[in-house]
Amino acid sequence: MVKENCGVVGIFSLSGTNVVPMVIDALRALQHRGQEAWGLAIPNKTPLKKLGLVSASSSEFKKISEEYSSSAVIGHVRYSTIGKSNLENAQPLKVKDLCIAHNGTIANVQELANMVGGCSFTPQNASDTLVAAQRLVSLISEKGQMGKALSILKNEMVGSYCFTFISDDNAVYAARDPKGFRPMVLGHKESDDTYVVASESSALSAVGAKLQRDVRPGELIKLSSDGLKTEMFSEDNSRAHCSFEFTYFAHPSSNMEGANIYISRKKIGQFLAKKFPIRDADLVIPVPDSARPAALGYAQELGVLFDEGLLKDRYSKKGPLRSFIEPHQSDRIEINRWIIPIREIIEGKHVVVIDDSLVRGTSSKAIIKALRRAGAKKISMLITYPPIKFPCYAGIDFPSQDELATFTNRKEMTDEELTEMVRKSIGADFLGYNDAENLAAAVGMPMDSMCFTCSSGNYDSLGIAPDFKTRLEMKGE
Template sequence: MFAIWGHKKAAEITYYGLHAQQHRGQDGAGIVVTDGKELTVHKDVGLVNDVFSGYNFNQNQGHAAIGHVRNATQDDGVFNNVQPFVFHTLNGSTAIAHNGKIVNADSIRKNLEAAGSILQTTSDTEVLAHLMRKNNQRPLEEAIIESLRMLIGAYAFVILTEDKLYVALDPRGIRPLSIGRLGDAYVVASETCAFSIIGATFEREVLPGELLTISDEGLKSTRFLLREPRRLCAMEYVYFSRPDSDLNGVNVHTSRKRMGIELAKEHPVANADVVTGVPDSSISAAIGYAEQCGLPYEMGVLKNRYVGRTFIQPSQELRDQGVKMKLSPVRGVVEGKSIVMIDDSIVRGTTSRRIVRLLKEAGAKEVHVRISSPRIENPCLYGIDMLTKKELIAANHTNDEIKNIIEADSIEFLSMEGMEKAIVKDKTINQGICAACMTGDYPVLENDQRKVFYRKY
């Protein structure tokens, strides 16, 4: 997700910001730009490059824009669910883009429909627009705040009108969101790596429960709701974010390398010859593991750069095909050797089993799998495509059973203590993480009694 206010090439810069965050979603992309009078949208199913191939940015100039890359959590392939969404009313137009999951969206949707609203998509993002419309008796900023207080879940929103940009983060700060400056312009992105590609400077993270209002008058901050402590998603560090991004004051590469170091302390492999990582998100941890054990790190597995991320493919069939096309072993590195294969996580086991087979087919004597995160035993409620326990290999099998399923010689996981030590640099400055998929401790639930703002229409 990306947004910019106050730049004459807003649409073009948003394109580059989305391109830098392509790893966050491969199913669709879109940009909405305003010239102060009207909102113009261009979006489609596919990668950023494909959606904007041949697009003439010079014909769609404006001073502000928002953009989004979509990661579908179901294999719907519906164009209507590609964001940003644009809504038109007699009072003006509004565009909304969202990263996360509203866990009480179904309840709100039922109440809205019972009151006469007609929703056009299956996306939970749309419910915010309808709630804002229900609260339109008050100024828009107040309507947004009142609507956000009704939402339960993990969310980061950017909302664009003809004359303002609004930015909001959920009260637990589960999703990442940062703000920066590009000259006199404000920029907002899910990851700080997007700032680097456009030459922007990082200012700060958007605070949990904060609404930013950005206009020609400057930036205004309002805390609409606060829950302590912050619970930033651990999978952002483990898998989703780019290594050059900083999250909650911690560099992603550095945290992954520390995970590898802690993993090596907890689970070394006797008589191993070489360490290799599964590209790309496991390489940092593999380097840390190798350094801690005093073993050589080698590129035992190569990645085809023209194949997308397999974990976020919306169906098992596509994930299986993606693994086959994506990775290849380096025989000269692995043949006749005892290999420590570092992977960042095991969700369904598809990728790990395929890579172990590839390494052994290439002549590896042994393949010992080490996972630089804890066992994932619980579904994610907050927007990551891990929806049921039955699809999670660790929820249904012991380590010894998983070892046999993926055909490895051994398998071990990083402990929760080891992961927290690697990620949480300073517990005194609100750097908590959400690891519900690993621990079952969900920081936000639909029936959360601490939430008092939800009401029926």
């Protein structure tokens, strides 16, 4: 199985404005969804692809905007979960007259590859996006229409996907999977009559477009000189919005499914304070950056002092990056090394430290060590996400059980025993996890409309019974 969790954008200007500068800004506002590579595609041209952050190419923005000038464009930032971080695997990808950018996971990629004549898939050399694009193009040539092709492909394809496409006949398309695993929104910029679809509304804000609505799960949007057209390629009403987006992945300024991420995180902190009211704490600190609103919410709810006890170094090469989405463990360790405690705030205190998730335990261990070195008297760690016990096959990079901090090597454990095992391994004095009910209530969404598979192990929403593999087998490294 292959994963590509990323950020996607599609822009079409009805006034004929060159929207390439806009797609660059939009991608910069989605950088938190992928730090490894970025790219854009316009009709009738080979896609442009670059390694690294979008801002690393800033000296070329003017040249790119002139060379690729177009009123229709799609873009992509990449966070790879398989294959090498090379230019070949960066997106958009082009198949015949269609370019494609993808955020999600195609879980049955080998099966799909078998349906595409001449397409061989191995984890090392191919991307699930390419296989999906090849199958889609062959269905479009058979059925004559993107909507019809997607209505067939959705039955053949298992997984999560938000796609943007651009065709050589100057149309931009956006499609969201029937369960709505990954987010996607639609916006409009009135001043130059331009439509924008993007993974998150942070990208709309960056280009001055107004959020109109979420793209509906199972919806296909077409943007062309005829304006906006929409159709449903699936009538499935059950939803599985990724709950991890709400605690970690999404940008705090974004709105998805009617909820603002910053406010949701703050409420999660308030709910966490009711579950674990640690009243003898001297102060509450966040692990920067995603946990900040939750720590504030927790502190306000309990009336305990909130402070910044840990600061991310913004000046080292890796310091400003997000550790969890770095592809290599060595890079994740390097980033966490540059979260620096402030001794004057921490020393002699009982510190409640709030983090957004505990996946591999890498950052928690490093942070607790650093807090001890800074003289913390007692460290209670609270996690805004429930215990992650199972691999995600819907677009987030925890593909194997053996890399998770909760891995028990098939030994049966109660939740309490599991928490105690993790607490010991990270070196905290107390560890408390949020639960799914609490999280859904804080976000204000029905629990059964959210995906909690990585915590529950229930893969029904994906319709698979996975055969868990090691990371090495998953990644093909």
